[in-house]
Amino acid sequence: MQTDDAAGAPAPRRRRADAVRNTEAVLEAAKAVFAEAGVDAPMRDIAARAGVGVGTIYRSYPQRSDLIIAVFRREVGAVAAEAERLGREHPPLEALRLWADRLARFVATKRGFSGALHSGDPAYQPLPAYFLGALAPRVQDILDAGAREGTIRADVRAEDLVPALIRLANSRSDEHGGSGLDMTGVLLDGLRAAHPEAGGADQARPPGPVGADPR
Known part of the structure; x- marks a missing residue:
């Protein structure tokens, strides 16, 4: 029974x-x-x-902030998972380019979140650190893989690269044009590891940190 x-x-x-x-x-x-x-x-x-x-x-x-935070965390998790997937399925430089485009789409559809994050509401204060903490390790895995195979500079750190990509993604959204995307490509091109056989004057000059003023 x-x-x-x-x-x-x-x-x-x-x-x-x-x-x-x-x-x-x-x-x-x-x-x-x-x-x-x-x-x-x-x-x-x-x-x-x-x-x-x-x-x-x-x-x-x-509270409204509870829902905003839940949506933000869910979407950040999806962007982090995408970095992990792309790192498995593509060569490091290609994975990085594809992920930068995914990050740009995330930023473009989350413009309202920026005002909330900078509103002074204590509920949002942990989110920037959460964002970087969720994304940086996955991006660093891609960078490390590229450094091991000699295609990405070994001195690039995800903690520097991710904020730089976000700033460029914001620029891309603000201008509604191609310049933000073009500058992202320029930044990612600058991550390529230098090879001695390439020669040239630039080869002898040590590269500066990511996002540094070239002047």
Whole structure:
């Protein structure tokens, strides 16, 4: 005979599964709405897109900042995972170029987050460190692989490169043109390891740090 516990087991599992689905739906909807209307968009718009009630959102995210942070962390995790995947599937320089483009798309659709991050709200203070901490190790793996095979300079550190790429991605979004993308290419070209057989005057000059003023 089935016990009460066994009989009741499927219901909690269903509730947990529904909660997971609702959370994913809310975060995906918030991502889209924030990209379209900014992080101050009405919660009812997010709820409508997610197919849930506004109360469902507030039960999980009592403050707007809670939802913004959850979306930010989720998206940063996706960008970090993309760096890991690209590093496995492509040569280091190509992986770095593809990932820089992915980072630029992330920045372009998260412009509303910049105001929140710099609003002075203590809830957002840990996020810049979280962002760099999530991305830098994956990017450093790509840089290290390139250094081992001799295609990327060994002195490049992800802690310097990632902020430089973000600044260029912001420039690309601000100008709505190609210059930001072109400058990203220039920066990444500068990461190439020098080879003695290349010769030339530039070969004798030691490279400066990433992002340094060339003057």
